Ligand SMILES: Cc1ncc(C[n+]2csc(CCOP(=O)(O)OP(=O)(O)O)c2C)c(N)n1
Ligand code: SF4
Ligand code: SF4
């Protein structure tokens with residue numbers, strides 16, 4: 001079987017299961033993809049660190065048997081920068097919600113991208129603040145309902161991938177939980193990039209976002225991802241009208257450039273010579 | 275590499291066999307009865323029992339595509355190939 005790996009070897013299932021997330025929440029599917037990618041790359045789990053922020057998505061680090069840090073809201077990338085600078089040999093994975101990464105953590109996000117520090121940043125994009133009950137987030141699409149947008153959101157939303165490319169990330173991609181197999185591959189590529197990689201994953205939040213917007217149950221929301229998305233390759237042949245309301249998935253940007261920790265090695269070398 | 279959507283792979287024809295090649299482990303204490311595995315399996319391997327938990331009623335139909343396992347958000351589902359030992363849970 002293609003997926004016959006022992007995911008349980010990477011999970012703290014004895015102490016921390018069942019997962020706290022709601023039935024059908026996509027976060028667990030992403031965690032599965034991350035584990036399969038790490039396993040596929042043959043990484044030693046003791047040399048992987050996962051840093052997460054606060055939110056439903058932030059719980060991810062609790063369940064996985066890497067070196068984990070569950071940090072504060074919006075600051076996961078700041079903690080991860082410390083981890084990576086202190087222990088550059090660690091493969092560093094950062095898990096954030098869309099609010100976590102793009103509202104309160106937006107500043108950390110653009111600067112981590114600009115610095116091109118070697119880590120993979122995951123944005124678990126459920127289009128809303130899940131944990132705190134459904135406030136509008138910078139990724140809530142226009143017209144959608146949230147607890148702070150009862151008449152429909154009138155703010156344009158961020159395209160996190162375009163933002164990441166513009167800020168300087170050297171690998172940028174988007175996947176969905178429905179396309180979990182492609183997601184495994186995307187994550188493996190992102191981890192292999194020596195620099196700041198961003199993987200935005202569209203994930204259903206049936207309890208909050210789904211209910212506010214009457215999107216149906218978990219199964220329906222998961223299936224909807226298939227209809228709502230097109231690959232980069234398909235999108236290339238589509239008009240802007242056809243692409244309206246579609247989410248594009250795939251690798252958008254893969255352009256390695258000098259990485260921060262390596263650049264600092266040079267600084268140290270120079271300083272020692274003086 | 276990622277140009278093909280998963281559904282293309284997913285609808286491939288499967289080989290017929292009289293005996294199940296696999297057995298299923300469903301960890302009820304982790305399963306949240308979301309129904310994703312039941313709904314997504316195109317070979318209708320699962321049925322829902324009276325308490326809402328999935329049960330593999332037609333394991334012989336399974337072509338081991340792995341779709342249900344990778345989409346189970348709670349790691350509550352495991353497919354054991356013939357000869358594989360039971361896992362923790
Ligand atoms: C400094 C600070 N501000 C606000 C909060 C409250 N808070 C907790 S989680 C959260 C947002 C959650 O949304 P998101 O980051 O999208 O993650 P999700 O829960 O949807 O996974 C907020 C505002 C906090 N914990 N800390
Ligand atoms: S509130 Fe939404 S994001 Fe949070 S665990 Fe429930 S379904 Fe998942
Ligand atoms: S692996 Fe799962 S989804 Fe695939 S055929 Fe078997 S039971 Fe169905």
Ligand code: SF4
Nearest residue numbers: 305306308309311346
């Ligand atoms: S997908 Fe997983 S959690 Fe959902 S019903 Fe199936 S086994 Fe249970």
